Amino acid sequence: MTQDHAPPPFPTPLVLAGAGKMGAALLRGWLAGGLDPAAVTVIDPQPSPEIAVLCAERGLRLNTEAAAPAGALVLGIKPQVLDEAAPALSAWIGPETLVVSILAGKTIADLKRRLPSARAVVRVMPNLPASIGRGATGAVGSPEVRESARAGAEALLASSGLIAWLDDEALIDAVTAVSGSGPAYVFLLAEALAEAGVAAGLPPDLSAQLARATVAGAGALLDADPREAGQLRRDVTSPGGTTAAALAVLMREGALPELMQEAVAAAKRRAGELSG
Numbered sequence: 001m002t003q004d005h006a007p008p009p010f011p012t013p014l015v016l017a018g019a020g021k022m023g024a025a026l027l028r029g030w031l032a033g034g035l036d037p038a039a040v041t042v043i044d045p046q047p048s049p050e051i052a053v054l055c056a057e058r059g060l061r062l063n064t065e066a067a068a069p070a071g072a073l074v075l076g077i078k079p080q081v082l083d084e085a086a087p088a089l090s091a092w093i094g095p096e097t098l099v100v101s102i103l104a105g106k107t108i109a110d111l112k113r114r115l116p117s118a119r120a121v122v123r124v125m126p127n128l129p130a131s132i133g134r135g136a137t138g139a140v141g142s143p144e145v146r147e148s149a150r151a152g153a154e155a156l157l158a159s160s161g162l163i164a165w166l167d168d169e170a171l172i173d174a175v176t177a178v179s180g181s182g183p184a185y186v187f188l189l190a191e192a193l194a195e196a197g198v199a200a201g202l203p204p205d206l207s208a209q210l211a212r213a214t215v216a217g218a219g220a221l222l223d224a225d226p227r228e229a230g231q232l233r234r235d236v237t238s239p240g241g242t243t244a245a246a247l248a249v250l251m252r253e254g255a256l257p258e259l260m261q262e263a264v265a266a267a268k269r270r271a272g273e274l275s276g
Helices: 021-032 049-058 079-090 108-114 128-132 147-160 169-180 182-199 204-224 229-235 242-250 252-275
Strands: 014-017 040-043 072-075 098-101 120-125 135-141 161-165
Touching: 014 021, 021 040, 021 049, 021 128, 021 147, 072 079, 072 147, 079 108, 098 147, 108 120, 120 147, 120 169, 128 135, 135 147, 135 169, 147 161, 169 182, 169 252, 182 204, 204 229, 242 252
Parallel strands: 014 040, 014 072, 072 098, 098 120, 135 161
Antiparallel strands: 120 135
8 A cells, every 4th residue: 555645844934025926926826835925035126016915914014024034035036136135144154054046057156155154055956837837946955955955945836837856956057057047948949830830821719829829739648648759740740741841841851850949958058157
């Protein structure tokens, strides 16, 4: 008989610094996952009306000063305000505080320099679909991130979708290029497919509807089917058929695969420049 395993507990008290789109999405996921609102403090000098209402209705503390070190501090602020915010944020950090950062371009070393009391630090790179629980998040921890801290980070990220742990922080730039920027590549595909449909004679609204549903449906199938993407492509391509004719153009002399490699390499290079 199998036993159900309870999800790891949230590290509390929990402080969310920065409740923008991603921070707010995480916050709603935590509350939906059973986190006690009384254990949460939101720090945001200019909270959106939605966040202000959420805090008031659910009993979350908003913009209170640190009374004691937090169990976890999640950094969702804009990277460029880290220096200014660091002194106030440091007041929430004690020896056992888990610091989780979604700040693009800020390395673990950067965070520790600005938050010198931080020990266990997890740097994560989520992507936009994390806001609906279908994201792909790369995560890497400092040497102080042991089993309990890693479990705490997983509890905080569980509502966002897939969590992929990295052994080397240097891989974050590649993660950024593939999954961080990747949704934009898919949106471009849907956009280009819709425009191609119009060129082929379809009314614009119908072509956009078909392209959107096709990309979304193919993604859902890819998620649900255990076969690799290449196998799914081969299985849907009949020799001599319409799909084969289209793929012959897209893959002519490696056109699409080489273009995608070039695009990911450019995104990775830019991510490295922003981290420097």
